[in-house]
Amino acid sequence: MQLQQATAAGTAVRKPGIGRILQDTKYVFWREMLLVIRDPFSLIFSLVQPLVFLALFGPLLGAAVGVEAFGGESSLQWFLPGVVVMIALFGTSMTGSNLQYELMTGSYERILATPLSRSSLLIGRALKEWAPLVLQGLVIALASIPFGFVFYPLHVLFGLVVIGVFGIGLGALSYALALVTQGKEWVFWGVQQTLLFPLMILSGIMLPIEAGPRWMQVLSLFNPLTYMVNAERELFAGGLGWDTLWGVVAAVITAVVGLAVGVRVIKHSSL
Amino acid sequence: MIHTSKLTKTFTVKKEKIQAVKGVDIDVARGELVAFLGPNGAGKSTTLRMLTTLLAPTSGAARVAGVDVVADPAGVRSRIGYIGQGNGGGHSYRVIDELIMQGRFYGMNTTDARERADQLLKSLELQDLKKRTIIKLSGGQRRRMDVALGLMHSPTLLFLDEPSTGMDPQNRANLWEHIMRMRHEHGTTIVLTTHYLEEADTMSERVIVIDHGEIIADNTAARLKADLAGDLLAVEVSAAAAPEVRGLLGRAAAAGELEETAYDGVIRFRLRLPDGARLAPGLLRDMNDAGAPALRLELKPPTLDDVFLELTGRSLREGGKV
Numbered sequence: 294m295q296l297q298q299a300t301a302a303g304t305a306v307r308k309p310g311i312g313r314i315l316q317d318t319k320y321v322f323w324r325e326m327l328l329v330i331r332d333p334f335s336l337i338f339s340l341v342q343p344l345v346f347l348a349l350f351g352p353l354l355g356a357a358v359g360v361e362a363f364g365g366e367s368s369l370q371w372f373l374p375g376v377v378v379m380i381a382l383f384g385t386s387m388t389g390s391n392l393q394y395e396l397m398t399g400s401y402e403r404i405l406a407t408p409l410s411r412s413s414l415l416i417g418r419a420l421k422e423w424a425p426l427v428l429q430g431l432v433i434a435l436a437s438i439p440f441g442f443v444f445y446p447l448h449v450l451f452g453l454v455v456i457g458v459f460g461i462g463l464g465a466l467s468y469a470l471a472l473v474t475q476g477k478e479w480v481f482w483g484v485q486q487t488l489l490f491p492l493m494i495l496s497g498i499m500l501p502i503e504a505g506p507r508w509m510q511v512l513s514l515f516n517p518l519t520y521m522v523n524a525e526r527e528l529f530a531g532g533l534g535w536d537t538l539w540g541v542v543a544a545v546i547t548a549v550v551g552l553a554v555g556v557r558v559i560k561h562s563s564l
Numbered sequence: 565m566i567h568t569s570k571l572t573k574t575f576t577v578k579k580e581k582i583q584a585v586k587g588v589d590i591d592v593a594r595g596e597l598v599a600f601l602g603p604n605g606a607g608k609s610t611t612l613r614m615l616t617t618l619l620a621p622t623s624g625a626a627r628v629a630g631v632d633v634v635a636d637p638a639g640v641r642s643r644i645g646y647i648g649q650g651n652g653g654g655h656s657y658r659v660i661d662e663l664i665m666q667g668r669f670y671g672m673n674t675t676d677a678r679e680r681a682d683q684l685l686k687s688l689e690l691q692d693l694k695k696r697t698i699i700k701l702s703g704g705q706r707r708r709m710d711v712a713l714g715l716m717h718s719p720t721l722l723f724l725d726e727p728s729t730g731m732d733p734q735n736r737a738n739l740w741e742h743i744m745r746m747r748h749e750h751g752t753t754i755v756l757t758t759h760y761l762e763e764a765d766t767m768s769e770r771v772i773v774i775d776h777g778e779i780i781a782d783n784t785a786a787r788l789k790a791d792l793a794g795d796l797l798a799v800e801v802s803a804a805a806a807p808e809v810r811g812l813l814g815r816a817a818a819a820g821e822l823e824e825t826a827y828d829g830v831i832r833f834r835l836r837l838p839d840g841a842r843l844a845p846g847l848l849r850d851m852n853d854a855g856a857p858a859l860r861l862e863l864k865p866p867t868l869d870d871v872f873l874e875l876t877g878r879s880l881r882e883g884g885k886v
Contacts (some may be wrong), residue, residue, distance in 0.1 A: 399710070403666075408641040408642035
């Protein structure tokens with residue numbers, strides 16, 4: 294039988310490979326983004342939230358810990374990168390929750406039956422949760438300038454890319470969690486929330502981990518998020534050194550592990 | 565178009581192994597319209613999911629549209645269309661956006677995808693709902709949207725899993741009209757699962773009956789009915805004529821059972837008669853000649869349910885609940 298004939302007009306059987314994954318990722322990402330484009334209100338809310346958080350928590354932090362804790366810099370310079378990591382953490386760990394909706398109808402299954410590569414499903418969805426962060430990050434950075442924040446655009450941009458790579462890994466894990474807990478949606482939320490807060494606190498996002506007891510400092514070394522926060526703090530302060538390098542390493546490892554787990558779960562999950 | 569050998573799927577549920585599909589061999593030629601018929605849990609959908617690469621087989625092999633499902637699942641997926649049991653459109657999306665994205669997923673460019681989407685929306689009578697959000701569509705409209713999604717890339721082989729479950733008769737007829745038209749226009753090969761007997765009977769040319777993970781019959785609906793069931797004949801005669809008729813019908817029924825009920829001085833005989841429509845006139849003549857004329861006669865052609873009953877001893881209508 295001739296294979297070419299089996300393929301419908303207007304479509305082509307494409308070769309697998311990196312180019313294919315990138316192209317598929319673009320389609321998956323774009324489909325997800327259509328939701329934001331068709332309903333831009335959600336984006337406005339997502340911009341207001343971090344601003345409110347920064348405005349209410351920032352001053353408290355400066356007052357409670359004292360300016361000396363931040364090496365004499367504005368507490369914003371220290372705190373703002375943490376907020377960016379936090380938004381990324383909350384956003385990308387929700388990747389699976391948006392999938393749950395599609396799992397309940399048939400639309401996830403319909404998409405699984407298309408030739409889209411499996412990793413592109415994970416990356417595309419995770420990137421959608423990350424994309425608003427670029428805008429959010431820039432808005433809170435600009436809004437903080439009048440309060441003593443020094444803005445290094447290129448460093449900040451690079452910082453957003455690094456957190457994006459980390460977000461792909463976390464998003465893929467969240468996606469896998471949604472598949473594994475299918476039919477028991479509350480389990481997804483239980484696991485996601487239970488993991489989220491210790492990860493967040495032990496990374497020093499909210500308060501400096503150096504101020505905590507020794508055991509917390511040790512635990513924080515095993516938390517990939519710690520390296521993300523440290524890298525972002527260095528970058529947002531206009532630096533580029535070891536912290537950034539370790540952050541990139543942590544982000545890449547998270548992405549590789551997340552995608553490996555995610556693809557495996559997709560292939561072995563039965564709907 | 566499809567060739568499987570010893571295709572098997574075993575699920576492990578709570579450490580217990582359940583053989584959902586037990587080594588099925590299926591061959592489907594280009595242009596065929598085949599229905600997998602069987603009760604819920606018979607393994608129809610599991611088979612379909614293996615053929616569409618949504619499930620990996622435990623053992624055995626399958627080639628679909630010339631491609632091996634295990635070696636190149638993405639290759640299979642790019643050559644087939646699949647319309648699942650659920651609604652394929654994302655709830656919060658607009659009809660037109662989902663269709664164009666679907667085309668893109670299959671490697672169509674935006675212009676071709678838009679053109680194809682418009683064409684499908686028109687033929688499925690959805691053109692006025694182009695910008696409607698999918699959650700706002702009615703059940704029938706959503707199902708037609710599923711069909712549109714499945715046909716976006718004009719597949720030459722289309723799988724449908726329980727296409728008309730939950731639809732009212734009018735929508736079901738409407739859906740079939742679209743599927744049949746597409747088939748006549750493009751010669752599409754169609755494989756579907758159904759537990760609606762009438763659907764398998766009237767729509768498909770070939771019926772594969774599946775029960776407990778095995779193929780128990782595979783033929784045209786007409787052949788299955790003629791070979792396995794035969795017509796149901798009911799004759800009513802006066803009590804006086806009963807002994808004569810009992811003898812005549814007893815010989816005609818051969819190995820089959822002759823049922824007998826009596827009411828108001830009338831005896832009602834029932835029997836299954838292979839090729840009954842052809843034999844009935846002769847029987848009536850013999851009864852007349854014997855001075856035992858029929859008062860009333862009923863002849864019912866067999867249904868696929870009768871076939872299933874004959875094959876398994878169970879009725880398909882209550883099969884799902886057993």
